[in-house]
Amino acid sequence: MKTETIVKIEHLSFSYPSFSLKDVSFEVRKGSFFGIIGPNGSGKTTLLSLIMKFQKPKSGKITVYGNDVLRLSHKKLAQLIAYIAQDFNPAYDFTVEELVEMGGIPRSPHFFETPVYEEELENTLKTVDLLEYRKRIFSTLSGGQQRRVLIARAIYQNTPIIIADELVNHLDLGQAIKVLDYLKQLTERGKTIIGTFHDITLAAKYCDEIAVMKDGKIIAIGKPLDVVNREILSNVYGVSLNVIRHPDKGYPVILI
């Protein structure tokens, strides 16, 4: 049974001048694949940025393994959570392998040392089909290849939790399925994944639980079959659509 709570969000509120996150509460259990969906501007990235301590909540509390994130050092947080941001533009011409190796920094006992675990590095690059690109400069890669480098860096960081903003953004269908299959296997071995999605059918296939956001609030949360339905999605996205069940596997599939 996947019962141990790993990430707990309690009555979280936060404001930008023209947007507020309002009283958000939920729990993510160990070994679960937790999806967050919702329209552009509904607050998904803002919520993740608070978990990552990029900014401070106005009120409420976030605990990771029972620790208030505001009390965790950045290094400790990086030992617990690997974060894949929505956009990433390195300031220098790093190679693919240098960027992935940076995922090893939080594992080092020394300040700013980058340990290299060669076998793990090769396996991780193979997982995202980028072994032959290891010496390439990151900025010369396509959008989907760059995304896979960042996914590889998060895997190599070897943390119990991965948080990804638009996890499969830029990935073609084959690469998206390959990455999601791999991450799903990791959850079966106890890793916890939290990811935002715009492709709701992919979210429904892979996630154990999905939170649906609208206007800074969580308006539904539960198993894919409980929240991926016509009423909720039509209301959230403001379009007419239908939801059917996959004929063999049972998960909800969007028809537009």
Ligand SMILES: Nc1ncnc2c1ncn2[C@@H]1O[C@H](COP(=O)(O)OP(=O)(O)OP(=O)(O)O)[C@@H](O)[C@H]1O
């Ligand atoms: N730095 C900022 N300063 C002011 N407002 C911001 C800032 N960052 C985001 N916002 C606003 O907060 C709201 C929520 O943005 P957020 O990026 O969290 O949405 P999202 O659900 O991740 O959207 P998307 O699906 O487009 O990535 C938006 O209205 C956005 O304009």
